[in-house]
Amino acid sequence: xxxxxxxxxxxxxxNSGNGVTFNGVTNQYxxxxxxGQTIFQNxxxxxxxxxxxxxxxxxxxxTGVFQGCKYQDTSGVWQFTNFFNGATSFLSGNVPxxxxxxxxxxxxxxTESDGTGASGTPLTAAAPGLNANFLYTAGxxxxxxxxxxxxxxxxxxxxxxxxxxxxxxxxxxxxxxAFANWIVQINNGQRSAGTPGHVI
Numbered sequence: 292x293x294x295x296x297x298x299x300x301x302x303x304x305x306n307s308g309n310g311v312t313f314n315g316v317t318n319q320y321x322x323x324x325x326x327g328q329t330i331f332q333n334x335x336x337x338x339x340x341x342x343x344x345x346x347x348x349x350x351x352x353x354t355g356v357f358q359g360c361k362y363q364d365t366s367g368v369w370q371f372t373n374f375f376n377g378a379t380s381f382l383s384g385n386v387p388x389x390x391x392x393x394x395x396x397x398x399x400x401x402t403e404s405d406g407t408g409a410s411g412t413p414l415t416a417a418a419p420g421l422n423a424n425f426l427y428t429a430g431x432x433x434x435x436x437x438x439x440x441x442x443x444x445x446x447x448x449x450x451x452x453x454x455x456x457x458x459x460x461x462x463x464x465x466x467x468x469a470f471a472n473w474i475v476q477i478n479n480g481q482r483s484a485g486t487p488g489h490v491i
Contacts (some may be wrong), residue, residue, distance in 0.1 A: 298470075299402040299428065301333025301437025302356045304491025307478060308396030317358050317390040320344045324386055330357050331430030333399075333437035336452065337392060338481055344389040349424040349442065349453060352479045355393035357437075362387035374435035395480045400460045400472045401425070404440040410469035414443050414456070422478045424454035441473060454478050 304313040321436075323343045330336060335347030336357045347353035359373040365384040381387055404426060405411020414421075424445040428438040445452060459465065460472035477483070 293373045299404065299426075299438050299440035300333065301430065301439040302335060302399035302401050302425075302475070303333055304356065304358075304392055305398045305400055305443055305474060307394055308398050313392075313397065314450070315432050316394070318355075318393050320354070320389045322360060322362075322387040322389050323377065324381060327387075329377055329429070329432075330360075330375045330389070331437040332358055332373040332435050334424075334427075334430065334439055335425055336389065340398065344353050344391065346427065347425070347453070349427065349445075350451065350479075352481045352483075353453065353477065354481045355477070356393040356397075356399065358390045358392060359435075360389045362386055362436055372435065374430065374432070376432070378390065388398055393482055395482045398457060398474050400462075400474055401441045401454070402441070402470055402472050403443045404470065405444045406442050408440065411443050413471060414446060414473065416459070416467050418446060418456045418473065420457050421456050422449060422454065423447075423456060423475075424453045451479055 321343050328346050334357045335353045337342045337343045337347045337353040352488045360375045363385040367370050424442050426440045426442040430437040454475040455478040457474040465472050
C-alpha cells in the first residue's frame with residue numbers, strides 16, 4: 292500500500308503483540324445463513340446476540356478482525372473467499388463460517404483519516420497510548436479488501452473506544468502526517484477480561 296495516500300485497507304495483521312509475526316492463526320465463527328451483511332477482509336467484526344459474526348460498530352466492543360469465510364454454494368461445492376456477501380445463496384442446511392483473528396493481543400497496522408475519510412487533523416507523535424474508534428467504509432467487492440480507517444477525530448483517553456494506538460508504523464515511507472499508518476490493538480474487545488458478552 293502507499294503510505295500517506297487516502298483510502299484504508301482495514302486492520303492489517305502484523306504480530307501477536309509479543310513481537311511474533313502473525314502466522315495466519317484464526318478461529319471459526321458462524322455467519323448468518325440469511326440476511327447477512329457484506330464483510331470484507333480486515334474489517335472489524337463482533338459477535339451478535341444471535342451468536343453470529345456481524346460487522347463491528349464504532350464505539351462498541353468487537354471480537355476481532357475478519358479474514359475470510361467458507362461455505363457450500365447451492366450446488367454443494369465448498370467456496371473459500373476473502374469477503375462475505377450476505378446476499379449469497381447457500382446450500383440448504385449449510386452454515387457459512389467466518390475466519391476471525393480474535394487474539395486480544397494481536398496488533399494491526401491501519402491508515403488514519405477523519406470521520407469523513409478526509410485527512411482531517413493528523414495524529415501527532417504523541418498519539419501512542421491514546422484510544423480511537425474506526426471509521427467504517429465499505430470495501431471492494433473486486434479485491435475483497437476492507438476500506439476501514441482509524442478515525443483520528445475520535446482519538447482521546449476515553450476508555451470505550453475501539454482501538455489503542457501502540458506506535459507509528461515504522462515501515463519505510465510512513466511518517467506522521469496525513470493518512471499515516473499506526474500500529475493498534477483492540478481496546479474495547481469482546482474477548483477481553485471484564486467485557487460483557489454479546490454487547491451488540
